[in-house]
Amino acid sequence: MEENRMGYEPIPKLLMSISLPIALSMLVQALYNIVDSIWVSRLGEKALAAVSMAFPMQMLINAFSIGVGVGMNALLSRHLGAKNQREANLCAQHGILLNMVVAILFAVFGTMASPQLIGMQTADPEIIKDGVRYLNICFMFSVGLCGQICMERLLQSTGLAVYSMYTQLFGAVLNIILDPFFIFGWAFFPKLGVVGAAVATVTSQIIAFLFGLYLNFKRNKEINLLQDHFHVNGDIIKGILAVGIPSAIMISVNSLSVFLINAILAAFGAAAVVALGIYFKVQSFIFMPIFGMNNGLIPIIAYNYGAGHRDRIYEVMKLAYKVALVVMSVGFIIFQLFPAQLMGFFDPSPELLSIGVVALRIISFSFIFAAVSIISSGIFQSFGNGLLSMIVNLVRQLIFIVPLAYLFSKTGVLTYVWLAYPIAELIAMLIAITFMKKVNEKEIKLIVERE
Template structure:
C-alpha cells in the first residue's frame, strides 16, 4: 500500500512541490557533508600551510576510495531493488551479502596500499620533505582505518535501496558532526589529550566514519526487515558480475575527478606549493555550492525515472526545467560570493599573503564556470535517469580529462599561474556544448516518441 501511494505521488503531485519534498532531505545531508569538508581543512590550515597542501594532495586517493565504495553501492542498490520488486527475497539477500563482501575486499586493497604506497604517492607530486611527511602520516591513517567508510557506505546503500533514507541522514550527519568536534580536540590537544597535529585530523576523520558505520549496521539489523543478513554466505561470481555491470560506470565517473585533481596538483606545484593549497581550498569551498545541487539530483532522478516509465514527458521536462532553475540560482549565489568576497573565504584557512595573492584571482576566475555548471550537472543526472549513463560518463570524461587538464597544462606554459585558472571556465563551456548536444539527442530519441505514445494512449 505504501508503495502505491509513493507511485501516485510521483505521478500526480505538482512537480515543484514534489521536487522540493524529494530533494530537501538530500540537500540538507549534502550540506552537512560539505560543512565537514570545509571545517576539516580550516583546522588543518591552523597547523601550517604545508599541512593544508598535504591534505590537498591526498584528495585524489580519498576520492578514489569514495568512488569505489559508492559505485559498488550503486550496483548493489540496483540489483537489490530489482530483486525486491520481483518478490525474490533470496536474490535480494544474496545481493546484500555479496555487497558487504565486496566492501570488505575493497577495504583490504586500500589497507595494503596504505601500509606500503603512501610515501611513494606523495613523492610523485612533490620533493618537499615536510609535505611528504605530513601527507604520509595523514593518508596512511585514513587508508589503514578506512574500513569504517567502506562499511558505512555499503550499509547506507542497503537502507536507501529499501526506502529507509531517513536513517542515512542520521548516520551521515552524526559522522560529520563527530569529525568536526574531534578535529580541534585531537589536532591541538584539548581537554588533556595529546596534541596529534595532522594525525589528529586523520583520526577524527576515521573516528566519524567508524561511528557512522556502527550506526548504519545497527539500523539495518534493527529496522531493515526487507533484507536478511543472517545465515551462511558464499561469494557468487554471477552476482558480483551483476553488481559491477552497473557499478563500474559509476566508479569510473567518480574516479575521473581523482585523475583530474592529481594532474592539476602536478601542474600547480611546479609553480609553488601554495598554488596547490589554493586549489585544495577551492575544492573544499566549491563543495558547499555544488553539494546542494547533487542533493537535488538525488531527489530529481527518481521523479524523472518514474514518469519516464509512466509515459509522462511533460512532467519529466518540467522537473528538468525546475531543477535547472534552482541549480542556476544556487550557482549564481556562489558566483557572487566568490567574486565579491574571495579574501574572506580564504581568511578562514589562515591564508598567508602569498596564498591571498594567488587565491583571490583564482576564486574570481574559476567562479565564472559556475554560470553554466548547474545546467551541466542537471543534464548529466537526467541522462542517467533516462538510462543513458554513457552520455554522463562522456561529459565528465570530456570536461575533466580531454579539456580541463590539457588546457591547464598549455596555459601553465605561459609561466603565469593566474592563466591556469581559466582552464575551468573553458572546460565548463565545452561541457555545456556537449550537454546541449546530448540533450537534443535525448529529445529526439526519448521525448518525441514518448509524446506520441502519450497521444495514442489518450486517443
C-alpha cells in the first residue's frame, strides 16, 4: 500500500499545506471580531464595554457548538472509514439536531440569565442595559451560529475544508458590511446602535448557516442529510457527546476566564474592561497562526508516531517551535513599539488610551511563553496525552491567572492586574517543558525500538 504523504513529504511543505487553510479561517474570524469592535467603538466607550462583557457568553455558545461538531466529526469519520454510509448520515443528522438543541437552550436560559451575567461584571446601568440587549439578541438567534459551525464541521469532516473556509469568509465579510448599516442607520436601515451590532451579527450567521447548508446539499457527496427513516438514536448521541462535552468544556475555559477577569476589572471602571477586550481582539492576529499550525502538526506527528518515523517527529516539532517563537517575537515587538497605534483603531478616550497602552505592553510579555505552551499542548494531543494538554491549558487560562488577577486587584493598582497574564503563562510554560521531557523519554525515544 502506498504510504500517506504525511510519511514522506518534506516537513516544511507538509506543515504549511495542512496548517495554512486552518490559520486563514481563524484569521478571518479574528478580522471580523476586530472590525466589529471598531464600528461599535464609534458609539462610545460604554457601548464597547457592553459588547466586551457580552463576548465571553458568545464564546460559550461557540464552545458548545464546536464541542458537538468535534464529537460529530469523530463519529462520522469513523463510519465513513468503515463504509457505513447509513450510520454516517445518521451522525450528520444527529449533529444538526444536537446543535439545534444547544441553540434552543441558550435562547431560553441565556435570555433569562443575561441581566445577571452582565450585572456580575459591572454596576453601570447604561452598560448593563446595552449589554443585556446585545446579548439577548445573540442568545435568541444563536441558531445561526450553531448552524453555521455545524455546516462547517460537516464540510471539514468529509475533506471539503476549502468550502468550510468559504462559509466562514462569507459570514465574516457579510457581518463587516452590515455592521455600519444597522449600527448607524445608513441608507434606509434603522439606526439601532449597539442592538444594530447584534442584529448584523446574527443576520450574517443565519445567512452563512443557509449557505453552508446549501454547500452540504450540493457539493458534499459523502453524506446525505435527507436520508429517510430518521429516528433518535441514543448510542449516536452518547458517542457524539462523549467526545464533544470534554471539548466544549476545554473551549469554555477561556470564556470563563475572561468573564471572571472582566468582573475583577470592573472595579477599576469600564475603560479597564474595554482595554482587555481590545487586547483580545488585537492579539488574535498573533495567536491564530500559531493555533492553525498547532492543529496542523497534530495529524502529522500522530501519523509518523504510528509509522515509526522518529526523525520526522523531531523535525516537525523543532519547526513548529521555531515558527511559533518567531511569530510571537514579532508580535511582542509590535505590541511594545506600537500599542498606541493599535489602540487608536478603536477611537479611545485619553483614559482608555493610557490604560490600553500599559495593558498591551505588559500582557504581551506572555507571548513567548505562550508559544511554547501552545505547541507543546498540540504535541501532547498527537501522542494521545490529552490530560497533559488539558493541564497546561487550564494553568494558562484559569487556574493561576484568575486568582493572581484577583490578588493583584486588591492592591488597588490596575497595572499589577495585567501582570497576572505573563506570570501565569510563565508557569504554564515551565510545566509544559517538564511534561515535554517526560513525553520525549517515554514516547518519542522509544520509537526506535519499534522500527
